[in-house]
Amino acid sequence: MSKETSKWLNTNVLVGFTDKRGHAWHYRAEDQGIEPNHYPGPIPVTEVKRRLFDWTAEPARVFVEDRFGLRPAGHHLGVTASDNGDILAIHTDEYGIHQYSTWLLDNVAALLDDGLAIGSAGLLRNRKQAWVSVEVPDNITTPEGVEFRPNLLACSSHDASLKTRYKRVVTNVVCDNTMNIGLREDGQDHAITHRRNSNLQLLSARDALQIVHTIADEFAAEVKKLCQTTVTDRAWRAFLDAHTPIPDEPGRARTNAANQRSALTRLWTSDNRVSPWKNTGWGVIQAVNTHLHHEAAIRGATRAERNMTRVLKGELAKHDRSATATLHRVLAAV
Known part of the structure; x- marks a missing residue:
């Protein structure tokens, strides 16, 4: 069963810039808990760290049990959560763990200048997937009356369902929809496979800002x-x-x-x-x-x-x- 109930979405998904785009469509005041998950402006990096990424994915030994007893499963790697021991996945030992706090927050935090800020962040599938969205503060409205927000989206997973990826998307403000109609399928998207010793050559803030503005120009032209x-x-x-x-x-x-x-x-x-x-x-x-x-x-x-x-x-x-x-x-x- 999915754990993304209304309460999960209203506590494990953070939504920023609500003064510009309103509440997310899944917003429920009664499910907000002690701390609201909607922010009128950008989401502070410290908030994402504290509320979502204050734990790590840890490697664990894998065992099999049969009539011969309990034995280690060689060439396999378990991934567990440091705060509660949840089993997130089992992989081969070639798998490389990409910590959310490093790959989605520390790396993204280096881009947060020149007008870029965190617009949303969240955990899905019982923390097996995560994302952080980097956005410009202001909505863009085309002459045709279409209001949108360009995003540089960073995402990853611990169960191999997603590569660690930095990609270009657009949020359509009127309906809170994600759209990608006019954006090239290749180029400006960067994916890193979960392998041992994988690393990321980080974009500069200037390059990231240029990518976001390119999204805006391409999308507006397609609209x-x-x-x-x-x-x-x-x-x-x-x-x-x-x-x-x-x-x-x-x-x-x-x-x-x-x-x-x-x-x-x-x-x-x-x-x-x-x-x-x-x-x-x-x-x-x-x-x-x-x-x-x-x-x-x-x-x-x-x-x-x-x-x-x-x-x-x-x-x-x-x-x-x-x-x-x-x-x-x-x-x-x-």
Whole structure:
């Protein structure tokens, strides 16, 4: 069972700059505990360290027990939490532990000048995954009325579900969604495999700031392009046929597809997170992205956990790019 209950999200995820973007969608005042997890401005490095990364992942010997007794499992490495002994993972002995406090905080802290600050940080999957987001203080609003925040996202894991990665993403303020539609899949993203003796050549603060501003320029250009792309009602229906086709055979798949198309159309026509850009390419991508974040079926995890895991693994970026490619194909055909 996922541990990312509302209480977990409101105590183990820190959200900054709420004066600029409001509360996170999973915010629940009653689950805040003694200390609120929302900060009106940037999140101090000391707070991230104290509240999230005040423990370490420790190597541990692995044993097997069978009819021959208890024996050490050679060439295997356990990873446990220093504060409570939780078993985080078992790997081969080639695995290298990347401490969150070092790889996500100390390394990122070196970038926090020239206008960059921590905008969010959190733990997921019972502390097996973590992230820290570096942001500029102010939202950016395009001439088309799209408000967003560029991020340099640092993430890692102790269970090998994520490489340690520094990547470019965008937060869409109106719906608290993460988007990646116009950003290159390669370049400016740096991943380090969890291997013994792995190390990081840290970006300079100037390089990091340039990356964040490059995100803003690229994303704004893509928003402008999509807002200038006309999508007629006929083209919208053609997009739905390509993006969410209805199977010929009756059954659950057909019902699910019909429900998804209905939800997308509702977002397109009457939801204020999408409808202001109806009949544009941006409206199409916004409908698809908002549906995935807030309405698509989720199994085996809470929605917030699944959304963030998709961001960290790059799945949302691929989804946005796929929807954009589908839209261009449809417009070329109609």
